[in-house]
Amino acid sequence: MTPTRPQTEQEKFGRHRPLTDRDAHEINRIEELSYDLKVREVMVHNVITTSPEVPLASALELLRVNRISGLPVIEAGNLVGVISLEDIVRALQKNELPLPVKNYMSASLVTVKATDSVVEAIKTFSEKRLGRLLVVDENHKLMGIITKGDITRGILLAVQRDYKEEEVRRYRASHLFEDIVSDRTTLVLRYDIKAGDFTHGGNSSSNIKRALLRLGADFQVARRCGIAAYEAEMNLIIHTTHGGILKLEVEPHKITLSTNDDGPGIDDVQKVLQPGYSTATDEVRALGFGAGMGLVNINKCVDKMEIESTPGKGTKLVMRIFIPNETLNGKKAST
Numbered sequence: 001m002t003p004t005r006p007q008t009e010q011e012k013f014g015r016h017r018p019l020t021d022r023d024a025h026e027i028n029r030i031e032e033l034s035y036d037l038k039v040r041e042v043m044v045h046n047v048i049t050t051s052p053e054v055p056l057a058s059a060l061e062l063l064r065v066n067r068i069s070g071l072p073v074i075e076a077g078n079l080v081g082v083i084s085l086e087d088i089v090r091a092l093q094k095n096e097l098p099l100p101v102k103n104y105m106s107a108s109l110v111t112v113k114a115t116d117s118v119v120e121a122i123k124t125f126s127e128k129r130l131g132r133l134l135v136v137d138e139n140h141k142l143m144g145i146i147t148k149g150d151i152t153r154g155i156l157l158a159v160q161r162d163y164k165e166e167e168v169r170r171y172r173a174s175h176l177f178e179d180i181v182s183d184r185t186t187l188v189l190r191y192d193i194k195a196g197d198f199t200h201g202g203n204s205s206s207n208i209k210r211a212l213l214r215l216g217a218d219f220q221v222a223r224r225c226g227i228a229a230y231e232a233e234m235n236l237i238i239h240t241t242h243g244g245i246l247k248l249e250v251e252p253h254k255i256t257l258s259t260n261d262d263g264p265g266i267d268d269v270q271k272v273l274q275p276g277y278s279t280a281t282d283e284v285r286a287l288g289f290g291a292g293m294g295l296v297n298i299n300k301c302v303d304k305m306e307i308e309s310t311p312g313k314g315t316k317l318v319m320r321i322f323i324p325n326e327t328l329n330g331k332k333a334s335t
Contacts, residue, residue: 034117034118034119034122034155035117035118035119036117036158037117037118037154037155037158038114038115038116038117038118039112039113039114039115039116039117039118039120039121039135039144039146040114040115040135040143040144041118041154041158042118042146042150042151042153042154042155043114043135043143043144043145043146043150044144044145044146044147044150045143045144047072047142047144047145048062048066048068048071049071049072049073049074049142050062050071050072050073050074050083050101051073051074051075051101052073052075052080052081052100052101052102052105053100053101053102054100054101055097055098055099055100055101056083056088056091056096056097056098056099056100056101056103056104057097057098059071059083059088059101060085060088060092060097063085063088069084069085069131069132070082070083070084070085070131070132070145071083071084071101072134072142072145073101073102073105074142077141078140078141079109079111079134079136079140079141079142080105080107081101081102081105081106081107081109082105082106082109082134083101083104083105083106084106084131087104087105087106088104090104091103091104109134110124110128110130110133110134111133111134111135111136111140112124112133112134112135112136112146113135113136113137113138114135114136114137114143114144118151118154118155121133121146121151122151125148131147131148132145132146132147133145133146133147166214184251185251185252186249186250186251187215187249187250187251188247188248188249188250189207189208189211189247189248189250190245190246190247190248191204191207191208191233191245191246191247192243192245193233193236193237193243193244193245193246193259194237194243195236195237195240195241195242195243196237197237197243198237198287198289201233201234201237202230202233202234204229204233204246205226205227205229205230205232205233205246206226208225208226208229208248208257209222209223209225209226209229211248211250212225212226212250212255215250217255217323218323221255221321221323224301224302224321225248225255225257225301225302225321227297227298227301228257228297228298228301228302228319228321229246229248229257231294231295231297231298232246232257232259232294232298232317232319233246233259234289234294235259235294235295235317236259236261238280238284238289238290239264239279239280240261240262240263240264241261241262241263241264242261242262242263243261244259244260244261244262244314245259245260245261246258246259247259247260252323253322253323254320254321254322254323255320255321255323256318256319256320257302257318257319257320257321258316258317258318258319259315259316259317260314260315260316261314261315262313262314263312263313263314264311264312265309265310265311265312265313265314265315266307266309266311266315267311269307269309272295273295273296273299274292274296275292275293275296276291276292276293277292278290278291278292280292295307298317298319301319301321302319302320302321303320303321303322304318304319304320304322305317305318305319305320306318306319
């Protein structure tokens with residue numbers, strides 16, 4: 001009987017393996033880069049142009065020699081149109097290549113600004129279904145040209161730079177505990193959270209997750225901590241009068257999250273631990289928050305959760321995740 005070999009990952013899941021949390025993290029980072037990158041960073045700066053009076057045959061030769069598919073048309077320093085290979089093909093079919101470019105160019109221009117984010121250019125490509133976009137400044141002067149290929153190359157280069165920079169940051173952070181000699185070393189990160197600040201809600205928890213990954217935390221540990229931090233952060237935004245403090249304390253074998261606020265406090269702690277119970281206002285619920293699952297989600301993500309609250313005085317929430325056998329940078333912890 002021929003022994004069966006173990007299935008490969010591709011055979012087990014088909015052509016596409018399941019999407020992991022790490023995959024989602026990488027996808028999110030690419031999306032962030034699409035918003036961070038500006039059109040000027042990925043566009044072609046040295047643009048080959050033509051004028052309205054140039055014969056179409058000459059424009060065609062420019063396209064052929066430079067292996068491009070379109071030319072901006074400039075007159076007296078101003079952008080007045082664009083001539084594409086498709087336009088010239090139409091002229092060729094009518095034997096009208098001796099005619100000037102202005103007879104076939106498109107004066108209806110679709111442009112993007114050099115200061116726009118790449119994601120805005122992507123949206124324009126999708127809406128207009130064009131092969132290229134002209135890039136202009138605030139005065140509508142031509143600055144460059146951008147294609148979908150330019151965007152792809154730009155994002156890939158940005159991802160490469162981001163990975164290299166992140167690797168350096170991770171290396172420095174993951175060796176932090178090694179370089180400090182003490183009986184007990186704790187890294188403390190503190191964030192001031194404002195009540196009602198939904199615009200910045202989630203920023204601090206994202207920073208906490210990123211810091212833990214750089215310190216060398218296991219991705220699942222960082223994810224658990226990130227979820228707990230987010231729920232705790234949103235609780236300060238939703239339920240407090242003046243906001244409060246979100247604090248992260250990192251030790252080689254333990255992560256402690258805590259929040260402190262000065263009111264209004266909790267009347268019945270056991271009640272707020274019930275799924276779906278919430279004291280959020282109708283206005284907050286209308287924004288999509290206050291479903292009453294915050295503390296429930298925290299409790300699922302951490303190893304230990306403690307709540308101390310006095311009505312009218314405030315609440316202290318402490319959350320702990322234990323890493324008993326390893327330090328954050330992957331080495332054995334001392335016992």
